[in-house]
Amino acid sequence: MIEYYLLQQFVAFAESGTLLKASEKANVSQPSLTRSMKKLEDLFGVPLFDRSNSRISLNATGKIAAEYARRALDANQEMIDFVVAFDRKSRTISIGSCAPLPLHQIVTSVQERMPEKAISSELADDGKLIRGLKNHTYQLAIIHEDPSDPDLFCQRYFEEHLYISIDENHPLAKRNSLYLDDLKDLRILMNANIGIWNNIFEGRLPESSLLTQNSFNAFSELVQASSLPFFNTDQYIAMGYEAPGRVSIPINDPEAHLTYWLACLESEQRSYRSIFDSARGNLIKIIG
């Protein structure tokens, strides 16, 4: 068996051509390399070098050996990289969601109940989420339909209804409810990165009507500084996210009503029992 430090020095020599240069590359002294190369030949049991009195170089066998040594070093490094990545993955729980609010809820829940885990989360559409669960990209996902897939364990999470918060003096403010079609001529403030909600507006409202903000701060400031209408939901309203001088009116279209489902692989259901249990509590709390 040949230790790595020898292979490392050997490859350094193969790459530099002289022991002197190799010794710099490998951070050892020149005499140390002389010894190491002798030891290496001894361990292989065959000559690897052509030596003239003040010159040393690889012979044919040495060149082959250097190739193998390089590969062995690479394999060693890859082993380390892979194991570290595996460990990191095993400490990380990846959560995908079709919408930001339930994602935030579930991230909070996981943080509380699995404090040893790193959390990686992102928004994605249902198709990608379900595929992601199956190929272990995600361990937990929030989708807006029950896929009735035998590989997946699904639990109803909570519902969210779209509202529009509109200036109390606006003619539409008098209405008890609205349809998306009623909003065509408005200019409406909206957050970017709201997942599935974007799909709902797509094709129903003209591009020009949506004042999409990439940062929540910008969104908030514009809400304060203007009397522009903005999209809201019953969940946010329940948490107090309303603005003075505006009234919140529900949107009646069926697609403005979402039901979220929390899902994981059937086979991993037990690992996330505590999360699912807390989600059931959450459901009662929010709905009740």
Add this chain to the structure above:
Amino acid sequence: MIEYYLLQQFVAFAESGTLLKASEKANVSQPSLTRSMKKLEDLFGVPLFDRSNSRISLNATGKIAAEYARRALDANQEMIDFVVAFDRKSRTISIGSCAPLPLHQIVTSVQERMPEKAISSELADDGKLIRGLKNHTYQLAIIHEDPSDPDLFCQRYFEEHLYISIDENHPLAKRNSLYLDDLKDLRILMNANIGIWNNIFEGRLPESSLLTQNSFNAFSELVQASSLPFFNTDQYIAMGYEAPGRVSIPINDPEAHLTYWLACLESEQRSYRSIFDSARGNLIKIIG
């Protein structure tokens, strides 16, 4: 970089389940293994073990790591094996021949002129020899036709003529020359492993007429102990291989006359110049 001795001890542990058993397998003490496994975890930078106070076992990451470690050990051993094999091959010159006499001649010549080389030699037919030269199975070959192949360097070596040594009282002994067809009713002593010569008899003489001996000793004893005819050649006769009470008569069929060619790859011609030169001398000596 993680040294091999650690991976070795790690794999020993993975295979035995306890540090105690692993310490026997790896020929180290138990405390030494404790330290090594700690060091290994430190080098990987991630936990590899589940530890209860008097029990240690691989966690999920550890199992993966053990797999990789095992592969790394295998790769290291394969590297050594391959390099040793390469070295051995580079010290060995493989010679193939269609007939035993020129093979013996050329082996002797190589032994004299390249004493540092190990020699591996065997009999084969021309097709296999030429293929063998091209795929580096053979470095030198003796064939009985000049293939006029641009990849090969070919030099006429010497000729050999088939004789039959027959009891001086046998009717055929009076003849100046014979044809194979004349021998149909004889029972003839013959050596096995005579390469291309076998092909010459094939189909020309009945199976039953050939008393094939696997060992040269058995052949010699039977020659002495009987008055049976046996196959001979001008070359052997020139070296004094004759038997008392027998006369040697040449066989006239054209296929009973062989011309040998010494061949190597055109690209390797220079390496074997001394052998080819001596073969030219040999030719003069034997023919002259």
Add this chain to the structure above:
DNA sequence: TCGGATTACGTGCACCGTAATGATC
């Protein structure tokens, strides 16, 4: 004379083993 390999020699660290301790069944 300089670049580069080797030899000579002393040192320190890292790995090792023995012995003792701790923990769990």
Add this chain to the structure above:
DNA sequence: GATCATTACGGTGCACGTAATCCGA
């Protein structure tokens, strides 16, 4: 008490560096 891991401690081999030597262009 048996089994097994860990800690403590002392020893030693070996890989290292410095310095000196040797060799060839």
